[in-house]
Amino acid sequence: MSILAWCVAAWLFGIGVYGIVTSRHYVHLIGCLAVCQSATYVLLLGIGFRWHAGPPIFYDHPPGTPAVDPVVQALVLTDIVVSAAMTALLLAIALQVHKRRGTLDPQHLRPFRQEK
Amino acid sequence: MNPVQLLPVAVLLPLGLAALLLAIAHWLPPRLADGASVLASLGLVALCGWLAVQALHGPVVHWFGGWTPRVSGRPDVVLGIGFSADPMSAVVAAFCALLFALSFIFAWGYFDKIHAHFHVLMLLFMAAMIGFCLTRDLFNLFVWFELMSISAFALTAYPLGRSSLEGALNFTVTNALASFLMLAGVGLLYARTGTLDFLTMAKVIARIAPDPVITGGFVLVATALLTKAAIVPFHMWLADAHAVAPTPVSVIFSGIMVGLGLFGVLKLTAQVFAADAQVLAMVHGGLFALGIATALTGGLMAWAQRHLKRLLAFSTISHLGVMLTAVAAVSATGATGLLLYLIGHGLVKGALFMIAGILLARRNSVDELALHGQGRTLWPVGVVMAVAGLLLGGLPAGSMYAASDLIHESAHSVALMFVLIFAASLTGAAVLRAACRIFIGCSGAPGVEVTAPTERGREQADRPLWLMLLPCVLMIAIAVLPVDAVAPFMGRAAALLLQPDGNAATAIASDHVTLGSFFALALTLALLAASLMRERPTRRFARRVGRVERLPFDALQFLHSGLVTDYVAWMAIGVALLAAFLG
Numbered sequence: 002m003s004i005l006a007w008c009v010a011a012w013l014f015g016i017g018v019y020g021i022v023t024s025r026h027y028v029h030l031i032g033c034l035a036v037c038q039s040a041t042y043v044l045l046l047g048i049g050f051r052w053h054a055g056p057p058i059f060y061d062h063p064p065g066t067p068a069v070d071p072v073v074q075a076l077v078l079t080d081i082v083v084s085a086a087m088t089a090l091l092l093a094i095a096l097q098v099h100k101r102r103g104t105l106d107p108q109h110l111r112p113f114r115q116e117k
Numbered sequence: 118m119n120p121v122q123l124l125p126v127a128v129l130l131p132l133g134l135a136a137l138l139l140a141i142a143h144w145l146p147p148r149l150a151d152g153a154s155v156l157a158s159l160g161l162v163a164l165c166g167w168l169a170v171q172a173l174h175g176p177v178v179h180w181f182g183g184w185t186p187r188v189s190g191r192p193d194v195v196l197g198i199g200f201s202a203d204p205m206s207a208v209v210a211a212f213c214a215l216l217f218a219l220s221f222i223f224a225w226g227y228f229d230k231i232h233a234h235f236h237v238l239m240l241l242f243m244a245a246m247i248g249f250c251l252t253r254d255l256f257n258l259f260v261w262f263e264l265m266s267i268s269a270f271a272l273t274a275y276p277l278g279r280s281s282l283e284g285a286l287n288f289t290v291t292n293a294l295a296s297f298l299m300l301a302g303v304g305l306l307y308a309r310t311g312t313l314d315f316l317t318m319a320k321v322i323a324r325i326a327p328d329p330v331i332t333g334g335f336v337l338v339a340t341a342l343l344t345k346a347a348i349v350p351f352h353m354w355l356a357d358a359h360a361v362a363p364t365p366v367s368v369i370f371s372g373i374m375v376g377l378g379l380f381g382v383l384k385l386t387a388q389v390f391a392a393d394a395q396v397l398a399m400v401h402g403g404l405f406a407l408g409i410a411t412a413l414t415g416g417l418m419a420w421a422q423r424h425l426k427r428l429l430a431f432s433t434i435s436h437l438g439v440m441l442t443a444v445a446a447v448s449a450t451g452a453t454g455l456l457l458y459l460i461g462h463g464l465v466k467g468a469l470f471m472i473a474g475i476l477l478a479r480r481n482s483v484d485e486l487a488l489h490g491q492g493r494t495l496w497p498v499g500v501v502m503a504v505a506g507l508l509l510g511g512l513p514a515g516s517m518y519a520a521s522d523l524i525h526e527s528a529h530s531v532a533l534m535f536v537l538i539f540a541a542s543l544t545g546a547a548v549l550r551a552a553c554r555i556f557i558g559c560s561g562a563p564g565v566e567v568t569a570p571t572e573r574g575r576e577q578a579d580r581p582l583w584l585m586l587l588p589c590v591l592m593i594a595i596a597v598l599p600v601d602a603v604a605p606f607m608g609r610a611a612a613l614l615l616q617p618d619g620n621a622a623t624a625i626a627s628d629h630v631t632l633g634s635f636f637a638l639a640l641t642l643a644l645l646a647a648s649l650m651r652e653r654p655t656r657r658f659a660r661r662v663g664r665v666e667r668l669p670f671d672a673l674q675f676l677h678s679g680l681v682t683d684y685v686a687w688m689a690i691g692v693a694l695l696a697a698f699l700g
Contacts, residue, residue, distance in 0.1 A: 111679030
């Protein structure tokens with residue numbers, strides 16, 4: 002695997018965390034979370050990558066043809082499914098918060114601290 | 118009956134029941150979901166307990182679809198996915214199911230209006246926890262971890278109130294980030310070892326360690342588990358989430374969910390990284406230091422709270438720190454201590470959260486200052502709460518006491534042992550202080566807790582008191598039972614987790630009382646007396662002392678800002694700290 006994939010993954014994760022830390026809107030924050038998540042996908046796909054190898058589908062290739070690692074692809078696919086649920090849940094919660102509070106700025110949404 | 122065939126049932130039963138309830142609960146009487154959930158949980162207690170006994174002679178292993186390692190025809194290539202029950206994992210799984218059973222009894226009739234959605238989420242939650250305990254595959258561990266997180270997020274946000282939604286957002290964002298770190302860590306470990314199976318991975322690591330990619334992978338996976346276990350500085354989300362979740366859910370959160378994170382760290386360290394000196398050095402040193410810091414931070418924060426559920430949440434953080442020092446020892450003594458402490462603390466903390474739930478249902482508040490003297494007519498609840506507070510503070514009886522003895526033994530340092538005792542005493546004294554104020558009405562001028570955040574709350578009130586009190590009493594009764602009968606089994610189970618071939622030394626817990634074992638209790642009662650006899654500072658000198666006393670608490674309260682962006686920044690700092698420790 003080339004060093005480029007590692008760098009891209011680290012960079013994506015870094016800007017994602019930077020975005021979360023400086024966020025002033027929850028939908029933006031959830032977007033940044035998705036950026037962090039794509040960093041892990043780049044990392045995983047980079048790990049499984051082989052030069053001069055095809056997709057791991059042996060329908061029209063004889064078994065033994067070089068192919069990229071299917072395990073990490075399965076991992077990514079599984080995580081995409083789980084994370085879709087997570088993002089949907091986060092957005093649903095954000096929607097409910099907006100209905101009740103009229104704002105999505107984390108600065109104004111601190112549990113236990115609105116009655117002072 | 119064949120244990121190998123029954124092993125997957127531990128996960129399939131709750132998953133199947135959840136699916137069934139989701140499909141047909143609309144047409145059934147509401148009590149049926151309650152009853153079915155309680156019965157299923159009790160059945161799982163029996164099943165996992167039986168598996169634990171069966172596994173004493175060697176782990177019970179089930180390969181799904183018959184994909185055993187032999188199928189690949191090459192050594193070190195494991196194509197299948199398996200479950201593997203060693204005695205300690207099975208005991209932890211059985212304890213999860215027990216807490217769920219008691220929590221379902223407490224929640225009897227709590228969630229009538231919403232069909233069985235609560236039960237469905239709880240059953241998924243339980244399946245995820247049991248799967249987490251029994252899996253022998255790193256990616257599966259991650260999937261169960263994620264499933265556990267997602268059902269927990271939904272259960273926290275469930276009441277759709279202001280604080281519960283905001284607490285759930287903080288919880289979800291921090292824990293989602295943690296699970297991305299875990300996935301990245303799993304990826305790194307796979308990149309070097311080419312396998313996801315625990316035992317095969319351990320063999321490869323023994324061959325190639327020390328390796329920077331392996332160590333990096335461990336740091337990322339451990340960070341995720343420590344975030345779930347609310348270890349400083351990844352702990353900020355816990356007080357927000359546990360304080361706002363519905364009571365039956367808080368019981369599970371504080372009772373076992375967070376402890377599972379620590380169990381995961383121990384299991385991975387012992388079964389996968391045991392041969393990697395660099396990782397072990399980090400666990401012995403770095404995690405031990407984090408444990409001490411967590412115990413102290415949690416204890417001080419618990420002392421400075423007035424909202425009972427927040428107080429209990431911080432006390433959970435403190436006790437998790439104590440448990441992390443046991444994990445950091447990676448020894449038979451530490452592991453036995455962890456197992457007993459996990460059970461003892463889970464029972465006591467679960468009972469305390471249920472008491473907070475009773476107050477919410479009967480008095481519409483859990484603020485110890487607002488409820489001053491209002492619990493007099495609920496005196497049986499007060500008695501249970503006092504016993505629970507004494508147990509937290511070191512009453513020499515039952516499994517928590519026996520476990521803390523082992524944990525102190527594994528700490529190897531008298532000074533640090535005193536820090537752990539002091540932290541536990543602070544949490545016990547804080548609980549007793551609240552109990553005295555609410556149920557007896559004695560007070561003393563409020564100290565640092567008066568400025569702590571609080572709010573009113575309400576929970577479904579039409580349930581009989583005895584039904585809510587029954588699970589609390591049961592939990593406290595189990596927690597004070599003498600441990601002599603189970604101590605050899607627990608010691609054996611812990612030793613088998615560390616050395617599956619059965620060659621490890623066994624540590625036998627004991628709850629024999631000596632004069633020295635009253636030290637923690639005396640410290641707790643002294644702290645309690647100090648807070649109840651405090652007077653309003655009138656003289657200038659007294660005021661100045663009061664201001665100095667406030668300073669550290671104010672600083673801690675300021676750091677626990679409730680702002681999710683701060684929490685994520687702290688997580689980044691924590692990962693940097695762990696990496697620096699390796700550097």
